[in-house]
Amino acid sequence: MKRREFLAATAATGLGLGMQAAGARAPIAGGQMVSAHRMKLGSFEVTTLLDGYIDVPPTVLVGDPGLIRQLLAAGGWPAGPMRLPVNTFLVNTGEKLVLLDAGGARMLGPTAGRLPQALAAAGIDPGQIDEVYITHMHGDHLHGTVTPEGARMFPNAVVRVAKPDVDFWGSAENKAKAPENQRPRFVAAERALAAYGDRLRTFTLGDELTAGIRSVHAAGHTPGHSCYMVQSGEARLLALGDAMHVAPVQFPRPEITVAFDSDQDGARAVRARLFDMAARENILVAAVHVAFPGIGRLRKTGEGYAFDPIPWQLF
Numbered sequence: 001m002k003r004r005e006f007l008a009a010t011a012a013t014g015l016g017l018g019m020q021a022a023g024a025r026a027p028i029a030g031g032q033m034v035s036a037h038r039m040k041l042g043s044f045e046v047t048t049l050l051d052g053y054i055d056v057p058p059t060v061l062v063g064d065p066g067l068i069r070q071l072l073a074a075g076g077w078p079a080g081p082m083r084l085p086v087n088t089f090l091v092n093t094g095e096k097l098v099l100l101d102a103g104g105a106r107m108l109g110p111t112a113g114r115l116p117q118a119l120a121a122a123g124i125d126p127g128q129i130d131e132v133y134i135t136h137m138h139g140d141h142l143h144g145t146v147t148p149e150g151a152r153m154f155p156n157a158v159v160r161v162a163k164p165d166v167d168f169w170g171s172a173e174n175k176a177k178a179p180e181n182q183r184p185r186f187v188a189a190e191r192a193l194a195a196y197g198d199r200l201r202t203f204t205l206g207d208e209l210t211a212g213i214r215s216v217h218a219a220g221h222t223p224g225h226s227c228y229m230v231q232s233g234e235a236r237l238l239a240l241g242d243a244m245h246v247a248p249v250q251f252p253r254p255e256i257t258v259a260f261d262s263d264q265d266g267a268r269a270v271r272a273r274l275f276d277m278a279a280r281e282n283i284l285v286a287a288v289h290v291a292f293p294g295i296g297r298l299r300k301t302g303e304g305y306a307f308d309p310i311p312w313q314l315f
């Protein structure tokens with residue numbers, strides 16, 4: 001086509017230079033949308049609510065630095081801080097609304113603390129939440145139970161935490177003898193205990209907490225770290241809490257730990273046991289710090305596992 005003919009043709013179809021197609025422009029939104037993802041698990045519904053993310057330096061990984069660099073690069077992660085999402089999981093059993101972990105509120109900086117908006121988008125009022133099961137008392141899982149003013153974010157909920165974590169993180173004595181730079185780590189527990197009082201109740205690792213959700217013993221990351229097995233009929237989902245942090249590193253090489261693991265060997269053994277069980281028994285896993293919505297299956301490969309994200313369901 002000659003240039004003149006081309007110009008004539010494009011002008012006729014409205015594509016000519018200088019013409020603006022109606023409706024082709026929209027205002028720049030200038031912000032992220034709320035992220036909520038829902039799936040069916042047997043007769044239950046599980047909704048991932050994204051609280052945000054935290055950036056963590058790769059130096060927190062404990063293992064061969066060369067291997068770690070290689071795994072991060074193979075996963076396409078840029079050099080520099082690792083961006084870890086903070087997912088929370090809302091389980092509706094039909095009888096109860098149970099929130100598994102509560103995110104970091106704004107206590108960890110401005111990139112987390114969106115759980116309230118995500119709940120609103122999912123059509124849930126915080127007052128409807130019956131129970132909150134915390135995997136452990138680190139801030140990115142617990143701070144979200146308390147408002148900035150120190151009140152209960154979930155005014156009608158009972159918060160459940162395994163006893164060894166409350167004993168450890170709730171102890172003024174432990175806080176006093178912790179190194180100065182570790183003391184802020186006790187603040188989340190202090191605030192939650194103050195806000196919930198006798199509505200914060202302990203349990204023994206391994207207990208069933210409600211019909212269809214039981215604690216899975218996973219101490220290591222913290223003294224009372226608990227995972228949760230959610231089961232409806234044959235369908236099972238294992239909420240991993242912090243038995244998993246960095247997807248491109250710890251799926252392929254689960255023996256690599258993080259500096260936040262209070263018992264390195266314990267944390268390593270927990271991950272090995274849980275990953276083996278999930279892969280062998282084809283149990284869905286739900287991970288706080290894996291890309292939203294953080295739910296998928298583990299498949300044994302070489303020295304570790306591949307994570308296959310769950311396909312989206314429309315229902």
Ligand SMILES: [Zn+2]
Nearest residue numbers: 138140141242
């Ligand atoms: Zn965490």
